[in-house]
Amino acid sequence: MAKCTEIKDSRLQSRVRTRYASDIGALETMGFRHLAFKLETHAPFSALAYLPALPLMRRAKEVLVFPFPLRLATANVLFIHPEPSTIASCMGLGVKFYTNFSDYSLLISSTLLSHIALQAPVIQNTNSQIVRTPPRRTLEEAWLSHKRQIAEMKLQGRKLAIQAHLPITLRSLGVKKQTSDTLNLRFLDGPPQLTKYRHYTH
Numbered sequence: 001m002a003k004c005t006e007i008k009d010s011r012l013q014s015r016v017r018t019r020y021a022s023d024i025g026a027l028e029t030m031g032f033r034h035l036a037f038k039l040e041t042h043a044p045f046s047a048l049a050y051l052p053a054l055p056l057m058r059r060a061k062e063v064l065v066f067p068f069p070l071r072l073a074t075a076n077v078l079f080i081h082p083e084p085s086t087i088a089s090c091m092g093l094g095v096k097f098y099t100n101f102s103d104y105s106l107l108i109s110s111t112l113l114s115h116i117a118l119q120a121p122v123i124q125n126t127n128s129q130i131v132r133t134p135p136r137r138t139l140e141e142a143w144l145s146h147k148r149q150i151a152e153m154k155l156q157g158r159k160l161a162i163q164a165h166l167p168i169t170l171r172s173l174g175v176k177k178q179t180s181d182t183l184n185l186r187f188l189d190g191p192p193q194l195t196k197y198r199h200y201t202h
Helices: 010-019 021-029 051-059 113-118 139-155 166-171 194-201
Strands: 003-006 033-041 063-065 073-081 086-091 094-100 106-110 130-132 175-177 182-185
Touching: 010 021, 010 033, 010 063, 010 073, 021 073, 021 086, 021 139, 051 063, 094 139, 106 139
Parallel strands: 106 130
Antiparallel strands: 003 033, 003 182, 033 073, 063 073, 073 086, 086 094, 094 106, 175 182
């Protein structure tokens, strides 16, 4: 299981900000505001375990760091939208939108076209805990699709979860705050980040 910490280092923050400048600009135009810089760190020696995937991660321009001992970590940035309450996560292959509902269901939309295979009927079943919309080519299209799906789910009687401050907001991504600067990550839609690169290594 990956462990997430808020990035405090200004140089690493700058790397992330530079890498995702285009996405950040688009998100801010759509009314999103900055939430946090996040470092997702995997197990000791995970850099060796995922060695075949590293070239693909480089190609996707992931912001990578390698904490001791040979851990693989990816740095990205989270944004939040107040209405409808949504978190956006910028990553190498695209951007994901997450919205949590009071019945613990989770809506996910993205620009990760490599995830098109995940759009099977069983996963698209709106009675499931996780609902995914088909990936879109642009942020604007993905956000519009996400909002439309939120409206449909609200018509079904589902209510948006209240995300009044950082701990509650992060919980919609399966993140449980443990200390002032350390987060224990449990992604509801499967192991984050590296799963999409593992797909290309087989």
